Amino acid sequence: MILKYQRCETTPEEERLLLDYLDESEAHRRRLDRENFLFCAGILNQKRKARRFRLAGWLSAAAAAVLLCGTLLWLSTRRTPALEDAVAEVVVEASEGSRTRVGLPDGSVVWLNSGSKLTYPESFNRSVTLEGEGYFDVAHCPEAPFIVSVADVRVCVLGTVFNVHAYPGEERVETALATGSVSLEDAAGNKLFLLHPGQQVSCRTDGSDLEAHPADVWTMLLDTYGVVTIPDISLTDLCGILRQVYGVSVKAQSDDGTPVTFSFTKDAPIEDVIARLEALSGKKYNIEKGIRP
Secondary structure, eight states, X not given: OHHHHHTXXXXXXXXXXXXXXXXXXXXXXXXXXHHHHHHHHHHHXXXXXXXXXXXXXXXXXXXXXXXXXXXXXXXXXXXXXXXXXXXXXXXXXXXXXXXXXXXXXXXXXXXXXXXXXXXXXXXXXXXXXXXXXXXXXXXXXXXXXXXXXXXXXXXXXXXXXXXXXXXXXXXXXXXXXXXXXXXEEETTOOEEEEEOTTEEEEEETTSOSOEEEEOOHHHHHHHHHSEEEEEEEOHHHHHXXXXXXXXXXXXXXXXXXXXXXEEEETTSOHHHHHXXXXXXXXXXXXXXXXXXX
C-alpha cells in the first residue's frame, strides 16, 4: 500500500487505512519515512544511470521526490491534532423526544433532556459544556469545583443538585437550584449571582439582564425529567417534597435528624415510594390523601 501511495495509485479508502497505520505508532511513521527515502533515492539513481540524462528530467524527478517527501511528512502529521481532538472529548446527546442519563467519572450524574448535548474532556476535570437542558446531581469535592459552561455563562458548584436550561438559539440561560450552593459567572470568571436552594435565575447568554425568583425546583425537575435524586435531606423536608408532588400528607412517625439520599420517579405510586422510603430509613410513615400540593 505504501508503494501504491508513492506511485499515486491509492484509492481514498486505502489512503484512510494508511493514515490509520501511521497513527498506530511512531515505528510505523519511521518506517514510512524510510520507505519514502528509498523510493526517492531509487528514482534519482535510475535517472543518473540513464545514458541520455537530461537536466529537465532530473529536475522533474527531484521535484517529484521533494513533493513526495513533503506529502508524506504532511500525511504522517496531519492526523495527530484531529486524533487528539477525537480522543480528548466525550460527547453525549439526547435524541429528540427522549432523555438520557450520563454518569460522569467523578460520580456525578446528569440527565439530559430532549435534544440536549453534553461535552467534556476524556481526561475529566469536572468541567462540562451543555447545549440544551440538563439536571445535574454533582458529587461533592471542595478541592475541585464543578463547572458547567453554557454560551458565555458558567455555573460553578462544589456539590449540589440543580438544573440548567440553555438551548442553542434561545436568548436566555436559566438555572434552578434544589440543594447546595451555585454561583453564576460570566466567561471571565466574574460572579454574577449566588443562588440559594429553591431559587431560579435567568440571564442573557452574555450574563446581562439577570433576574432571580423563588421556584418549586423539585416539582420542576420531576415534571421535566420524571426522576429526581435528593441527596442528604432530612425526613421532614423529604415529606414536604412528597406532599408537593403527590398532593398527600406524609409524616414520619419519628425523625432523629439523620439525612437520607433518596430517588423516586414521578410515575411511581405514592405507596411504592413510601415502601422504598421505609426500607431505606427503617421508619414508618403516615399517609393522608386528599391534601392539595
